[in-house]
Amino acid sequence: MKFKKYFLLLLIIPLLSFSAHKYYLSLTQINYKEESKSVQIIINVFMDDIETALNKDHSIDLQLSTKKELKNNDIYFEKYLRNKLQFKIDTIAKEFKYLGKEYDGDLVYFYLEIENIAKVSSIEVTNKILLNHFDKQENLIKSKVGSTNKSVLLSKDYYKETLTY
Template sequence: MKFKKTFLLLFIIPFLSFTAHKNYLSLTQINYKSESKSIQIVINVFMDDIETALNSDYKINLQLTTKNEFKNNDSYFKRYLKEKIHFKVDNIPKEFKYIGKEYDGDLVYFYLEIENINQLKTIDLTNNILTKHFPEQQNLTKCKLGDKHKSILLTKKENLAKFKYE
């Protein structure tokens, strides 16, 4: 009897106290291309997280990667991204162009571009992707200008990335 209690205390109860914890992380990659005078942006998020956010915010049922997936889901993605991320180049607000998206496993990749950028010294990004629905959300941002690479981890409270290349 004592052995059973000891076994229960030492081996079984610790396993019951652990719960699965989901990571909430997106990646935004910003790359200035001097030859095309544009800033190219790739954002990847987990498909189920973005689907949850859009379904809740817009009262829809996207059903991504199913036969019932909305045919016009790009309009919802574009709207969401325009509401949640904002760029400034050299302290001037800049609108991005939504190029499109693609699915890869459980990720969605969004492709954006800011055109007509002859040169730049600073890029500011405000990123609130998924933070409304997932308070633990972290948005890793990587920026590349020439051979200079910088990274900043953003959160719900700290949602502004400033990249300086002077």
């Protein structure tokens, strides 16, 4: 039953990206890759939401995916993600490496990595992405460590969770 629920969410997010949306949802996928000893993270958010947030926070005009798009926008994206997203692996705070972003329709995908992780017993996620800009914002966290999958839905009142494997 859980699988069907999350499959539907994964299906709904891209479908919603083709119309003006009234849903405020981001998806953060966290996967521990034992062979590379790293935690790989993919975050997707609606382009107009992240653009609105950054434009307001920094008094800029990003104009994402247009010819007038700011050339140094990765600086703003990385700074925003570092401010709104924190991870602890086995109770130890870990910095992530910002690898970049890509656009797909109305979504922005951010790619992050935490390197030099020998094993994972727990991941604490603090995710405040877009929470101060949209009252109904929710941030879905999906994770996989080995064969164990965990998920949690975070919100303005509940933005931190520890996932244990």
